[in-house]
Amino acid sequence: MSHAIQFDQLRLPAEAEELRLEVRAFLAGEIANGGFDPAASVMRSGFDRAFSRRVGARGWIGMTWPKRYGGGERSFLERYVVTEEFRVANAPTGAHFTADRQSGPVLLKYAPEHVKSDVLPRITRGECCFCIGMSEPNSGSDLFAASTRATPAGGGYLISGTKLWTSNAHNADYMIGLFRTSPSTAENRRHGLTQFLVDLSRPGIAINPVHDMAGRHEFNEVVFDDLFIPDDHVLGEVDGAWKQATSELAYERSGPERFLETFYVLPELVRVLGGDPDTRGAEGIGRLVAQLHALRRMSVSVAGMLEAGKEPVLEGSIVKDLGTVWEQALPARARDMAAFVDVAPGNRATFDELLEFATVIAPKLTIQGGTTEVLRGIIARGLGLR
Amino acid sequence: MPDSLLLDTTTRIFEDLCDPRTVNAARDGQWKETLWEAIEQSGLTLAWVPEEHGGAGAGLGDGFEVLAVSGRFAVPVPLAETLLAGWLLAQAGLSCPSGPMTVAPSRLRDTVTVRGDGTLGGKAAAIPFAAAADTLVVLADRDGAATVARVDRSACTIRTSPGFRDDGRDLVELDGARPVELAPLGSGPDADCLALMGATVRAVQIGGALESVLALAGDYARERVAFERPIARFQAVQHNLARLAGETAAAVAAAGSAADTVATGTGGDDALFLEVASAKIRAGEAAGAGAAIAHQVHGAIGFTEEHVLHRFTRRLWAWRDDFGSESEWAVRLGRFVAANGADDLWPLLASR
Numbered sequence: 159m160s161h162a163i164q165f166d167q168l169r170l171p172a173e174a175e176e177l178r179l180e181v182r183a184f185l186a187g188e189i190a191n192g193g194f195d196p197a198a199s200v201m202r203s204g205f206d207r208a209f210s211r212r213v214g215a216r217g218w219i220g221m222t223w224p225k226r227y228g229g230g231e232r233s234f235l236e237r238y239v240v241t242e243e244f245r246v247a248n249a250p251t252g253a254h255f256t257a258d259r260q261s262g263p264v265l266l267k268y269a270p271e272h273v274k275s276d277v278l279p280r281i282t283r284g285e286c287c288f289c290i291g292m293s294e295p296n297s298g299s300d301l302f303a304a305s306t307r308a309t310p311a312g313g314g315y316l317i318s319g320t321k322l323w324t325s326n327a328h329n330a331d332y333m334i335g336l337f338r339t340s341p342s343t344a345e346n347r348r349h350g351l352t353q354f355l356v357d358l359s360r361p362g363i364a365i366n367p368v369h370d371m372a373g374r375h376e377f378n379e380v381v382f383d384d385l386f387i388p389d390d391h392v393l394g395e396v397d398g399a400w401k402q403a404t405s406e407l408a409y410e411r412s413g414p415e416r417f418l419e420t421f422y423v424l425p426e427l428v429r430v431l432g433g434d435p436d437t438r439g440a441e442g443i444g445r446l447v448a449q450l451h452a453l454r455r456m457s458v459s460v461a462g463m464l465e466a467g468k469e470p471v472l473e474g475s476i477v478k479d480l481g482t483v484w485e486q487a488l489p490a491r492a493r494d495m496a497a498f499v500d501v502a503p504g505n506r507a508t509f510d511e512l513l514e515f516a517t518v519i520a521p522k523l524t525i526q527g528g529t530t531e532v533l534r535g536i537i538a539r540g541l542g543l544r
Numbered sequence: 545m546p547d548s549l550l551l552d553t554t555t556r557i558f559e560d561l562c563d564p565r566t567v568n569a570a571r572d573g574q575w576k577e578t579l580w581e582a583i584e585q586s587g588l589t590l591a592w593v594p595e596e597h598g599g600a601g602a603g604l605g606d607g608f609e610v611l612a613v614s615g616r617f618a619v620p621v622p623l624a625e626t627l628l629a630g631w632l633l634a635q636a637g638l639s640c641p642s643g644p645m646t647v648a649p650s651r652l653r654d655t656v657t658v659r660g661d662g663t664l665g666g667k668a669a670a671i672p673f674a675a676a677a678d679t680l681v682v683l684a685d686r687d688g689a690a691t692v693a694r695v696d697r698s699a700c701t702i703r704t705s706p707g708f709r710d711d712g713r714d715l716v717e718l719d720g721a722r723p724v725e726l727a728p729l730g731s732g733p734d735a736d737c738l739a740l741m742g743a744t745v746r747a748v749q750i751g752g753a754l755e756s757v758l759a760l761a762g763d764y765a766r767e768r769v770a771f772e773r774p775i776a777r778f779q780a781v782q783h784n785l786a787r788l789a790g791e792t793a794a795a796v797a798a799a800g801s802a803a804d805t806v807a808t809g810t811g812g813d814d815a816l817f818l819e820v821a822s823a824k825i826r827a828g829e830a831a832g833a834g835a836a837i838a839h840q841v842h843g844a845i846g847f848t849e850e851h852v853l854h855r856f857t858r859r860l861w862a863w864r865d866d867f868g869s870e871s872e873w874a875v876r877l878g879r880f881v882a883a884n885g886a887d888d889l890w891p892l893l894a895s896r
Contacts (some may be wrong), residue, residue, distance in 0.1 A: 163789060165797040167804045169896075178894065246890050425886035435882045443881050444874030448825035451818060451893055452798040459797060473793070480790045537789050538782035541762050 163540075165455075165473060168462035174239045181243040184216060188249070196248040197508070200422055201515050203376060205252035205329055207284070213244075213251070214284030219258050223266060227274055228282035234465040238458065242414035246421055252326060257281045260410055261288035261334050268394035268402065269355060277332070277355075291321040291335035291356065291380060298323070299532050301336070302348045302400065306382060308337035314388040315339070315354070317362075320381050327365050327378035330358055340397045348400035353393040360385060372518045410527060412460035412474035417453045417481030419523055420488045420516040424450070426509040427492040430499045442495040446488065453481050472540035479533040486523040489516035550591075550602060554610045557582050558617040564756075564852045567620060580621050580644065589623065592631035593640045599630060605807035607631075608748050612799075615752020618855040620710060622646055622673035624745050629681040632738060636692035636727040643678035646671055648716055652739055652868045656693075656718055658686035658726065664693060664718040672866065674714035675704045682718065683738045686728070690735040693723035708862040740820045742867030744806050747799035747820075747827035750863050753856045754792040754834045760853060761785060761841040768843075781841060788837040795830035798823040801896070815896055821877040828864035828873075835860045 188194055194209055213219055218240050223229025244251050262281050265274055280286035297303040306319025317337055327333065333356040340350035358365070362385035368377035394402045424446060431439040456477050463470040493513060499506055524530045538544050561579040583589055591607045593599020607627055614623055622644045629645035648668035649656060656666040664684060674680065680700060682693045699721040707713030729737070762785060765776035775781045802823035805816055835857040839846050846853040864870065881889055 163793050163796075165793060165800070167800050169804075169810075242894065246894075421890075425889050428882055428886040428889060431882060433882055433885065435878060437875055440876075440878030440882065441871055441874040442878065444821070444876065444878030445825060445829075445870070447818075447877055447881055447889070447893070448798075448822035448874065449794075449829075451822040451896065452794045452801075452826040454893060455801045455896070456793065456797045476790050476793050479786070480794060531783070534783040534786035535779075537786035538776075541758075541785055541789055543762065543765060543776040543782050543785060 163472060163476070164463075164470070165459040166462055168235075168459050170235050170239060170458065171233075174233070174235045177236050178239045178243060180216075181218070181240055185243065185247045185249060188212070189247070194250050196422075197512075199250040200248045200512065201372075202250075203252055203374060204248075204250040205326065206250040207253045207287070209250050210253040210284035210287075212284070213254065214282055217282075219254050219284055220262050220278065220282035223262060223278060223282065227266070228279035234461050235458075238414065238461045242418065242454075245415055245418045248422060253287045253329065254281070254284050255415075256290060256326065256330075257286060257288040259413065259415075260290065261332070263409065264334055264353065264393060264402075265355065268353065270390050273355065273390060286332065287326065287330045289324050289327045289330040289333045289358075291324055291327075291333045293321065293323045295320055295322050299529050301403075302342065302351065304336050304338055304351055306335070306337050308339050308352060308354065308387070311386065314386055314391070317354075317356075317382040317385040317387060320379060322377075322379050323368070324378045324380050325376045327358070327380050328367060328375070332356060333358055333380070334393065336399055346400075350397050351399040352396045353399045353402060354387050355391040355393055356385070356387060357391075362386065370519075370522075372515065409464065409474075411478035411533075412457055412464075412470070414454070414457055416478045416527075417450065417457065417485050420485045420520065421450075422512055423488055423492045423509075423516050426512055427496060430496055430506045430509045439495050442491065446491065449484055453477065453484060457481070472537060475528075475533045475536045475540070478528065479530060479537065482523045483530065486520045489513055489520055493517070550588075550606050551609055551613065553586055554588060554613050557586060557588075558613060558619060562617055562619055562621075564618055564855045568850070568852050568855055576621060583621065583623055584642065589626045589642075589644075590630055590640060592627050592634065594634055597634060597639045599634070599640060603807060605803065608744070608803035608807060611745055611748045612752040612796075615749035615754075616756045618753055618756070618859050620855070622677060622711075624749060625673050625677070628738075628742060628745060629679065631741060632681045632683060632692055633694060635733050635737065636729050638692060638694055638725055638727050641679055641694070644673065644676055645679040645681055646673045646677040647738060647742065648674075648680055648682045648718075649738075650742065650866045652872050656682050656684040658684045658691050658693065658723075662722065662726075664695065664721045664723065666719070667715060667717045669715050670705075670707065670713040670865065671716045672711050672713055672862070674700075674702050674716050675712050680716065682723075683729075683735070684726075685735070686726075690729045690733075690737075691726055692729060693726040695721050695723050699723075708858040711859070711862065713862060739867050740816065741806065743820050743824040743873065744799070744802045746863045746866050747795070747823040748803050750827040750831045750860060751792070751796035751799040753860055753863075754788075754795050754830060757834055757838045757853070757856050757860070758785075758788050758792045760856070761788060761838045764842055764846075775841075784837050784841060788834050788841075791830035791834040791837070795827040795834070798826040805896075811896065814892060817880065818877070818892060819896060821873045821880075824868055824873045825870045825877065828870035831860035831864040 217230045221230040221232045308315040335354050335356045339352040343349045364381040366379040367375045460470050460473050587600040590599035591602040595601040625646040628647045630640045633640050648671050651669050654668045659665050680695045684691050701717040703715040768775050802819040805819040845851050
């Protein structure tokens with residue numbers, strides 16, 4: 159069935175705009191007192207537990223969650239503002255962002271009460287870092303090919319196998335992992351996978367670094383050798399993880415982080431082109447700004463639909479497809495536009511440095527969290543084509 | 545809130561009287577008169593004229609909703625142009641005649657002046673429906689003051705050109721034309737107001753037309769069999785259509801955001817400029833990219849006069865040129881951003 163694409167017009171409410179001012183003041187204070195260095199955190203991992211604890215103290219982690227778990231019971235639109243302001247300021251959110259966006263909401267929905275009351279408050283205080291164990295050596299875009307096994311064993315499961323490309327596993331306290339509890343069936347190849355909460359401090363886990371082409375250590379290989387996970391760490395339905403995945407996609411795919419990852423290039427481009435750019439430079443900036451504005455308006459709209467309790471999976475996929483393609487193309491377009499800017503010392507050093515970095519990380523943007531090809535398949539399904 | 549009765553009426557008129565397939569197959573232009581009469585009788589043409597001037601006094605937002613629907617039907621009569629003309633007359637407190645109208649200039653580089661003797665000087669290129677309109681409403685410069693002039697078509701010399709469509713994109717020579725009435729713009733709007741309003745109107749129409757183009761291309765891909773299966777089964781076709789959906793969504797979202805800003809009058813001049821420029825740029829880009837994909841999906845049949853696709857794609861190409869192309873608005877927006885400086889860019893974006 160085809161489904162009409164819907165992007166409701168939504169403006170952020172006054173309380174979100176008030177919060178924006180608070181967030182900007184906090185970030186300005188952090189930068190002023192050396193809490194973080196924006197330029198440095200672009201090019202390093204952006205992982206800083208002390209910073210995350212300060213953010214947690216402000217109530218800006220898990221801010222939409224129930225108060226009894228340390229949350230703030232605030233709206234998705236307020237969270238949206240916090241997310242975009244942190245991203246634009248290049249704040250080092252690596253120690254809490256995954257838990258805030260994805261892992262916490264999964265636990266809220268599927269974890270037993272005693273696990274929720276133990277883990278969620280620690281996340282909101284910025285003390286608890288999560289990673290996501292989905293991809294494997296032979297399972298990337300094709301998530302349902304995962305083969306790391308979870309075998310029932312006295313009050314729990316024994317896990318054996320390997321996860322790969324696991325960002326931040328070497329820093330994280332927990333993983334939410336996708337493991338095979340049964341073979342797939344002829345009728346449903348997605349059957350047989352289960353989500354688990356994995357305490358990474360337990361024996362039976364080896365975490366090996368995989369350095370990326372920008373020279374950073376974010377990725378890891380995580381090898382499980384008969385790791386024991388108790389029954390109460392099963393998240394949701396055994397063999398039914400595929401049912402749980404789709405509704406999370408809209409959250410994961412439509413946020414401001416899906417088009418702002420190389421944003422730092424754009425203000426630097428404006429700076430090097432100067433206050434009175436030639437026609438070519440002006441047109442280039444104008445198009446980029448128009449495209450970014452349109453993306454943000456779509457993304458805000460999806461946040462509003464989420465806040466209203468809808469599941470805009472198609473719209474979320476469209477935002478991520480357009481957004482990641484845009485942020486990936488941004489460094490190349492900025493490079494073209496700045497081609498004739500004087501290279502006198504000091505004139506464009508920051509720009510060149512950021513541009514090179516953005517160019518090197520650009521390839522991953524249309525791969526992580528669902529490739530362009532996978533997203534377009536989802537959109538095509540939403541259009542009733544498959 | 546949109547007036548749902550107005551929208552229902554609009555949609556019913558378009559469904560009954562200008563279904564693109566029926567219009568495309570028509571042997572003569574009889575349908576045009578019937579359609580125009582129905583539109584005029586319903587009060588749609590005067591939606592943006594205040595009640596004290598004999599109009600319907602509908603909100604700007606309702607008018608934009610009507611225009612989105614008109615884009616979905618590729619409405620081939622000057623409804624958008626008449627709405628714009630009525631709106632422009634109202635900005636100068638002028639009364640509004642009946643009959644089809646259009647506005648000038650539609651190109652950002654064209655200027656018309658009011659001379660000392662009260663006649664007009666200059667020309668305006670690519671005016672949609674100029675030959676079909678009874679009245680032209682012209683935004684002209686009178687010694688530095690923006691002035692609205694109501695001109696009978698018969699007072700101008702019109703060189704018709706069909707352009708991309710049957711709607712016409714005519715050259716209007718205004719030298720010596722004496723307006724029926726003229727008055728300076730009221731306080732508030734400035735000389736840029738027609739460009740801003742016209743660009744918003746065209747962006748909204750482009751969004752509507754792209755929604756129909758997406759539906760047409762999807763239907764065709766599901767129906768057309770090649771290599772023993774519907775072409776919708778081929779991943780290359782699916783991905784093209786997914787891109788078309790993205791372009792459509794971006795155009796609709798950007799245009800809707802600009803229309804909302806114009807209609808509510810919130811955010812101030814900078815916000816209005818960002819919204820309208822962005823909408824015209826993004827919708828214009830989507831018009832080009834979207835039309836190309838839709839034609840590729842349709843193959844040879846979409847390139848025929850018989851097929852309905854061109855009713856939409858030719859208008860998409862024309863509308864992206866009206867009231868400033870993507871390039872023109874991008875240069876303006878880029879200069880604006882550059883003049884404000886790098887550090888003001890994010891606060892501007894985040895303010896919307």
